[in-house]
Amino acid sequence: MSNLKACVDALYEGVDRVADNIPGLPKCEVLLIRLLLLTGEALQRDVENKLKPFDMNDSDFRTLMMLYSSADGSSTPGELCALAEQKPTNMTRITNLLVKRGLITRSNATHDRRQVVLTITADGRRFVRKLLPPMFPEVVTKFSCFSQTERQTFERLLKKLALHLDTADTP
Amino acid sequence: MSNLKACVDALYEGVDRVADNIPGLPKCEVLLIRLLLLTGEALQRDVENKLKPFDMNDSDFRTLMMLYSSADGSSTPGELCALAEQKPTNMTRITNLLVKRGLITRSNATHDRRQVVLTITADGRRFVRKLLPPMFPEVVTKFSCFSQTERQTFERLLKKLALHLDTADTP
DNA sequence: GGCTGATAGTTCACCAGCGAACTATCCGCC
């Protein structure tokens, strides 16, 4: 139980109080950032909790899923880093674990011998097919507070924001 | 530069491919979760980058801001933990740092001697007032892709989702 | 053909966050 309500209330109150004190504070935008981070963290915690019984965390899971969902079941560390917004260091560690568990394999690329090719194994695919379906019901109820159009609106706004942040990046 | 566009595209593509493969996958909801986490991580990175010149990270900053924005400039570790969704262990470490930098003080509560009272110092207040304003312009541009009504809608949906997640928590 | 700069991964040392165990205090009830 994480009592987000208290956090949300305190957030609004706190921002109000700071705004009284510091002129020019963009209240609405600050609220949006903090609300988004707050819900994001809550979702993240839930996902991690769901994965814990399988002795997995979200990074491992995402990495595995990227391979599962790739066209030919394989990719390179560099590509996975780019798509998962991860650093190579961490990807090395994650793939080490997945290799050790037999869910993926590591091999050398022929055309560019610097590259490593990661490929999901049959075991890895079985693991995903076993692990995913039980998560569906809870995922659905997470958003059961939204109407169909609200879901669409939320998705549209999130996507718009993501693409905007991409261009307006901090150099 | 973090190339979120590639992530978003790959996300949609990947979910499509997995959905073809595993029946019953709630595509829309999975997309929402992943989009939200993606944008959340991007925002988080930006905030951290903004704070780095001041030798601060977001946890430290949030903790300091909670004290700054509290009615009397003080609180207890327990309360801060609840509002920041942090564990006590970590709060001890964070407050240790802030105390060492002279931004807050630690003292004992009189009515309940188990409690520790954290109070923001004059230096701490000065620090916040110096640090905040330069962040405003960038915060505003982050959401400059949204119209006024879109901002309101987004805020409403985020808040609704946060409060819903609160009740529909994983036991 | 071999030098130069860029790129793909890995290793290493460090920081941030967490669960479990511990201490000190409080509260309620005999």
Place this chain on the structure above:
DNA sequence: GGCGGATAGTTCGCTGGTGAACTATCAGCC
């Protein structure tokens, strides 16, 4: 008044993520 269970913080050891340094390879250019 003192015993038992709950609560507030801290300490400790471990996991997850990162920057910096390093190795191996590639690609272009003389």
